[in-house]
Amino acid sequence: MSTGTRPITVAILAMGGQGGGVLSDWIVDLAEHNGYLAQATSVPGVAQRTGATIYYLEMFPEADAKQRGRDPVLALMPMEGDVDVVIAAELMEAGRAISRGMVTSDRTSLIASTHRDYAIGEKMALGDGLLDHTRVIEAGEEAARHFVYFDMAALAESEGSVISSVLFGALAGAKALPFPRKAYEDAIRRSGIGVEASLKAFSASYDKACKGSEQPVSGKGEVGHYVPPQGNAVQKHHPAVAALLDRVRRLPSSVQDLAVEGVRRQIDYQDPEYAGLYLDRLESVSQLDRRYGGEAHGYELSRETARYLALWMAYEDTIRVADLKTRSTRFQRFRNEVQAKDDQVVHVTEFMHPRVEEICDTLPAVLGQWILDTGWVRGLIGRFTTKGRLMRTSTALGFSILFVTARLRRWRRGTLRYRAEQARIDEWLAHVHDLVPVDYSLALEVVRCQRLVKGYGDTFERGLRSLQLILAELKQIKHCEQPAAIVDRLREAALADEGGDNLRRELAKLKKDSSAGPAAISPEGLAHV
């Protein structure tokens, strides 16, 4: 039997709140006013609450139906291999369409926005939970007959409209449907809501879609791949800085970019002298790196030390937070971030919750330690810190308080926190020093474990505890097979959940595997994870 005229089929994959319904209505209206019968449907349900939704449309030439004197039978859901146009309002939704077989090279025009709307699973990961979207672009290029992609969310924002109008423009620009541009614009006009803004975004999108596609900015954090910031070259360095940079130049060339950033960070954090301490530490690791075959590894050990040492030495104490919060660059940034227009006034309120610990951290070491150790004093201060504090940084008083706190930098070296952190850094580096001659990759993994130490308050303490647990077991791990892989696994386990269950499990497994040895992991150690 000859199948004759067939409907044009369109699937829209969108998430709740993206205006997939509006887009679907426009397409129906477009078809119905241009000689086509149209049918559209969707499954909203709970999907409207941030879930993914598919809208499905079919259109059929009215003249053909008139000639036959019958209505065509149109389907209510897309069939694999039978979709002419797939519109994805987010990049991973395009991936979903491709993996479901909706995109085929014989007929499908794929129109996708390359922006990412991260799913909760990606967002809540302790480390980097972002999924690699480059594969979606590659697959789209291969699977689709025609693939139009660019960041449509960004265009919508810059045009002051919503993504549905940009998608509609890209659909028109892709020329995937048998309608002229004007027909699309008329459909927008007939809908009667936000017409001007929609038309503007439509037009910009139409032009862009005609020009070709754009690769998205990589979202996935790439550890080890460092792109130096593009700034204006400084004409003349302060002698102290120049001396530091001279030292950096004596490091292996592959380490220098990160080391410069590290030096910059320590000066920003404290002073050139502190950056000198940073280089002292880095150089000693780098010497070992050279001696024990680092060249073959591209001096990866030095590179990673340059990175993680810089981060650790610039730990976030109260002084640092106050310093960063009062910078002029930050004032410009928050205005940009909240998209304040020039004629709008913006007030900023900070949410601070210094506890006894943070207060003592910022005090001279002896005094801070005394308070922490003296129950009644600690309790007394504790009573004033049960609630968080709101600080209005945009007022003279609020700003001044933070400004003065930032100026405590001068006395930082005397604080309790400074002593504690330097001791921890030295302990960590001591492990690295011990391990390099024995096992280069193991030492490298130990360096990377610094990644666990981040955040504030409980989060910071939990991360630190994870690191210390791993370090405590190094003596044991050293004798296992593939010790580097074990540390890597332990680090991933520590990042897998907040409660530490995974790390506990991995450590217990390790203990079981080597239960014979006297250095077996103590159950008390586990209880502290």
Place this chain on the structure above:
Amino acid sequence: MAERSFVNEVKKLRSGAGEEFHGEGILAVTKALLQSGVAYVGGYQGAPISHLLDVLNDANDILEELGVHFESSSGEATAAASLAASVNYPLRGAVAWKSTVGTNVASDALANLASGGVMGGALIVVGEDYGEGSSIMQERTHAFAMKSQFWLLDPRPNLTSIVEMVEKGFELSEASSTPVMLQLRIRACHVHGKFIAKDNQRPPLSLRDALDRPDRDTGRIVLPPATFVHEKEKVENRWPAAQEFIRKHGLNEVFDGTEDNIGLILQGGLYNSVIRALEKLGLADSYGECSIPMYVLNVTYPLVDDEVRKFCTNKRAVLLIEEGQPDFLEQALHSILRKGDLQTRLFGKDVLPMAGEYTAATLMGGMKKFLGSTAPHLLSQPEDRLEGVEAQPLTFKPEAWEDSSSPAKFEALSEVVPARPPGFCTGCPERPIFTAMKLVEKDLGPRHVSADIGCHLFSILPPFNIGHTTMGYGLGGAGATAFNVPDARRTISVMGDGGFWHNGLTTGVTNAIFNEYDSVLLIIDNGYSAATGGQDIPSSHASVPHRNTGHSIEEAVRGVGAKWVRTLTNTYDLAGMQKTLREALTTEEKGPKIIIAQSECMLNLERREKPKRRERLKKGTRVVQNRFGVDSDTCTGDKACIRLSGCPSLSVKPNPDPLRPDPVTYVKNSCVGCGLCGEVAHAAVLCPSFYRAQIVSNPNWKDQFVARWRGKFIGALQRLSERRLAKYAV
């Protein structure tokens, strides 16, 4: 105020005879009810039927003009029982709900309605939320029709057929004195299509007329011995009458084909997918012209035995296409064929999956198997190019639910495509409640949490992962009652305001008080039946036309004897929420501790406030808006804040710090400034990165003056710091 307004669309309901009606499935159903001279309509919301209720609400003026009474029932049982008006009077009535959950709730009334039978046509419109994106797929409405003996319509999913079946449904109901159920699949409810309208009909007998002349027939009342008579009547009179009507009016359709020694028997609702699958096999065209004869069951219960026999006579084999399990139709067909001594071989669930949605690809796989064994010559079409599409094995396998037909090449891509579980909306007032529960759990340890149906059920998903069971709408309280153990770790039951009024007041609250259950019951009062689209309920704060609202949940629970009751009027007050929860979990007082947590659904609030704000901005009035932000240079990317929130506006971005590997948190521009981020940062002592920006639009002279001087002062200090950095620039 419902989430979606149909105020414009309902105007189409006035269209008269001959006009072409364009619109959604649910609008078409409403129009068909009016064309049928319905006297009263009721129902309870729930996808995919919510919009039908919203349409009726928005169409109240038109209904009143026609003398049709519409009521938002308090539950499906109420709606089903309201059909009692059709028992003694020739009044046509229709009710609607989401099946099968609603049908379960309604089944007591349905059983009795079907037992006594009806005089006026009684139509139940049920939305089947089955298949992709569905929340309810574990049962078939078909079973209810079989057990209570009412008739089930499953029309072909085009508006003309649907409208016709609504009209014929009333006639069938009257001809057989039996209630009739019209089943609409979710996509049919939302399908945009067209049909030729007829004039609306005023009900021939009004409700007022009926009330003026009360009439009763004791033979219709469900009480023995009448009940025994009803049973006899069902099989001896009503069933044959229904079959006769179906046959006479051709409710089921036969489409002839050239290959007349085989055939397809299918549920009407699957017709379009079946045609598409046949089209792909080169056996049908876009108009449904098909070479294989088809018998389309627009009425799936009861079957008309002689129609079935007639279709099957002289056929070697037929394929029955029946979605869902158990295979009721298949069993019935086997019985009919056997009794008729027909040797036609019946294929069905042996070539098609036992469970799961029948997509066109799935159907194609089944048909290929069927044709492979009965008419292989039909399979040689070049169009038959989707290789690898195989029918699922005979027994139920969970894989059958997965997409088995996508080209293997790109299947691996699903590894990088994230799942998108539904979650609380931006600024949802329910989120802080679960954040508080999470924080209290950290101190007091984990405990059993009985969840309920409603938006709050999203708590069972990441990032909260709170909740152990969910037994049904309003049954959060009831779901924990077995744990009534003295001095044990207290359970927490969650219930929404929608569920509370639906049945939770009796099943949860009253039951716990009566049984002295030492537990915590959390009632989430956001002012609407929010999950179903923001319909009003008795405790809605706004005054709503045609409804009496504003009834306090606290008074209701005190009325049934609750003693420990706390109403919190601001769920965003995280510290207050935590304190109250902790108190409820630790107090010496026995019996249920009831916490009513109130804040308006943010979707509804924004829908109301946004246009007003826009108007004020346009007029140049001073407007202050809150928004949250995260300082990316103090954020270390541990994302503890996200794990305590999950707000869609709280997202991540690649770390701008070249040294840090992990993404940082940032707040999207969709933030509505609900304040939870700041509260969490305080309560959980997270980090100092959050800030609240108050954006003053159209600032007055005072704002500008103060801002200018502050800017000067701050700028001067900032230049001081910059001098140090400039000196040591690297």
